[in-house]
Amino acid sequence: MNLFRNFKSVTKTCYGRGSFSKLGEILQPQRMANKGFMVFVVDDYFSDKEDFKKRLPVLDGDELHFISSLKEPSTDQVDALRDDILARRGLPAGIIGIGGGTLLDIAKATSLMFTNPGSSVQYQGLNLIKQPGIWHCGVPTISGTGAEVSMTAVLTGPVKKLGLKCDWTVLDQIILDPDLIATVPQDQWFYTGMDTYIHSVEAITGTKKNTFAEAYSEKALDLCREVYLRRERTDPKSDELLMVASYMGGLSLTYSEVGVCHALSYGLGKVLEIHHCLANCMAFDKLEDVYGEHVQEFRQMVRHNQVHIPQDQAKDWGEDTITAMAEVAYNLPHMWDHAFGPDWEQVLDRERIKGWYRRM
């Protein structure tokens, strides 16, 4: 059994209000060392934000791609981006992802695919990547997923929704500028922020919990309480707290594992294409029998921030849909093992999973 994990961390971290202005300076040594152009992949929310665009340190010869995050990133999309750039321009010096989990994962996955032949489908899983990717940098503009620190880049493929997970997936550089997340719409700010709350709860309530994960989780949970129960959204300090919470929630997970909520969320994502963070909120809301007072606290945060978590959805889902989602969830044994221990099959069957879906 793999008792001790040995993790790679983000190599360099630049934090602080206004730190985004440092991106040009940060890119310079990479441009010199790798003698080439940079690829910027930016959430298309910014495509008409002229003030923001002026701040992008794009030089002559660089590639700037605005990409929609309406759909979660797919293997096709990453392969196509890589093929297009390699065919027209050759190998870039680096890639910079600017946006939420979607754009960060696109940058992480495309970095790897620039140097690993074939389709990203064949690398979905743990340690399947053969070669390090190109230099890659992430600038989150919405906080909560922890994608800025995680070892995985989650892609939806023809068969699986699964990450390219290995040491080389981890970003070489991140820039955490809390000013960038101020414009996120209220509901989205809540759903994505709750991903870090849920990561932290799941990390410390399962069999793989340990002091390392607990320290990050407990701090992340405190920061979430401050953001979602005490401070006004308009308080700039709230953005700082949430950005750091996301970082810590992501690390808590690296040293532990996700649990029941993420297993159910994967079912909702794969079968109904519901976005990861919204799906998590829909599932967590119905998991009082597993996560007890954390679910009550979650509902308090929902009420306090007047956000909407979809209810009574299951009545429109046929039995086939519920069965398909339960099947996706059931086939995530590492999550159940974490949540309920190695004998999880004694407390969990497909019927119990369907029961949770029927409550949504």
Ligand code: NAD
């Ligand atoms: P997202 O990237 O999907 O973006 C959500 C919405 O917020 C989009 O409409 C986007 O345009 C908008 N947005 C982003 N920044 C904004 C800003 N500053 N102002 C206004 N609008 C802004 O959001 P997400 O929830 O961060 O990411 C979800 C994705 O992350 C999923 O694809 C999921 O699979 C992935 N994920 C990855 C990991 C990982 O470890 N790699 C972990 C969890 C989730």
Ligand code: ZN
């Ligand atoms: Zn998550």
